[in-house]
Amino acid sequence: MQNINKIINGKMYADSLLREILPLSSNYSDKFLRNPCLAVILVGEDPASKIYVKNKLLTAERNNIKSIEIKLLKETTEEHLLNEISKLNKDTNVDGILVQLPLPVHISEKLVIQSIDPLKDVDGFHPTNFGALFMGDPNFIPCTPLGCFYMLKKELKNLDGKNAVIIGRSNIVGKPMASLLLSSNCTVTITHSKTKNLREHCRNADILISAIGRPEIIDETYIKPNAIVIDVGINRLDLNNIKTNEKKYKLVGDVRFEKVINIAQKITPVPGGVGPMTIACLMHNTVKAAYMNKNEDFVNIIEGFS
Numbered sequence: 529m530q531n532i533n534k535i536i537n538g539k540m541y542a543d544s545l546l547r548e549i550l551p552l553s554s555n556y557s558d559k560f561l562r563n564p565c566l567a568v569i570l571v572g573e574d575p576a577s578k579i580y581v582k583n584k585l586l587t588a589e590r591n592n593i594k595s596i597e598i599k600l601l602k603e604t605t606e607e608h609l610l611n612e613i614s615k616l617n618k619d620t621n622v623d624g625i626l627v628q629l630p631l632p633v634h635i636s637e638k639l640v641i642q643s644i645d646p647l648k649d650v651d652g653f654h655p656t657n658f659g660a661l662f663m664g665d666p667n668f669i670p671c672t673p674l675g676c677f678y679m680l681k682k683e684l685k686n687l688d689g690k691n692a693v694i695i696g697r698s699n700i701v702g703k704p705m706a707s708l709l710l711s712s713n714c715t716v717t718i719t720h721s722k723t724k725n726l727r728e729h730c731r732n733a734d735i736l737i738s739a740i741g742r743p744e745i746i747d748e749t750y751i752k753p754n755a756i757v758i759d760v761g762i763n764r765l766d767l768n769n770i771k772t773n774e775k776k777y778k779l780v781g782d783v784r785f786e787k788v789i790n791i792a793q794k795i796t797p798v799p800g801g802v803g804p805m806t807i808a809c810l811m812h813n814t815v816k817a818a819y820m821n822k823n824e825d826f827v828n829i830i831e832g833f834s
């Protein structure tokens with residue numbers, strides 16, 4: 529197979545999902561005389577977080593979703609942030625609430641996540657939603673693993689009996705990803721920074737999901753021939769020119785794309801792989817929250833879930 533055919537085009541999948549979501553959000557506006565509404569809170573000035581939030585707001589606007597951006601200084605107190613969330617919880621015109629992570633160290637992420645109304649928790653991080661996912665009865669599923677899962681279902685259709693190996697055990701990606709794959713009958717291994725013989729585990733993977741956050745550390749020696757590789761890492765490599773003082777950077781994944789593509793059956797690129805799918809899934813969850821807010825049925829458009 530030519531290498532170009534091995535690329536899993538996340539941008540294309542995201543556009544196709546958004547094409548299904550747009551009529552749902554337009555019908556919502558016709559029926560309820562307002563657009564679905566997403567509130568995004570950004571605390572501080574983290575450059576990567578600023579870009580992610582900007583892309584989320586832009587995509588919302590393009591898909592008939594109203595967005596409210598709340599920017600708070602990095603010195604903001606936990607109490608102030610919790611108070612903002614409480615106001616959004618009470619506002620019946622706000623359907624989804626997202627607090628961009630990571631938060632400054634003086635604010636407890638756990639407290640913040642627990643303070644979001646589970647019915648507005650479009651990130652799916654609240655213990656109620658997280659627990660429901662693990663019990664096989666999900667409501668809001670975290671956007672990044674949901675996006676990875678969507679692409680895997682489109683590529684493979686049937687995941688029964690596949691060996692899936694996840695690198696990374698975070699609540700944002702690794703753990704919910706494991707739950708999704710398990711519910712689709714994969715045999716799942718979660719590996720992490722203390723895992724012994726990481727390479728051997730990975731070489732056993734029919735599906736390899738990497739969410740480590742270290743640039744290009746997974747090379748071809750970690751890959752089983754014909755594996756499907758999903759690269760969740762978005763790492764900034766600084767390419768600053770000391771002579772001209774020009775500041776530049778390049779985005780790379782956890783996986784050494786040019787090498788791994790020769791061995792894998794399919795692979796997601798960075799950028800243009802998991803990133804656009806994460807945002808499309810956020811739009812999906814927001815429109816779903818809006819329908820639920822009005823006690824209306826929402827026909828889940830992501831395969832495998834009702």
Ligand code: GUN
Nearest residue numbers: 626627628629630651671
């Ligand atoms: N930071 C990195 N990924 C995410 C995400 O999916 N949601 C939020 N809220 N913050 C993040």
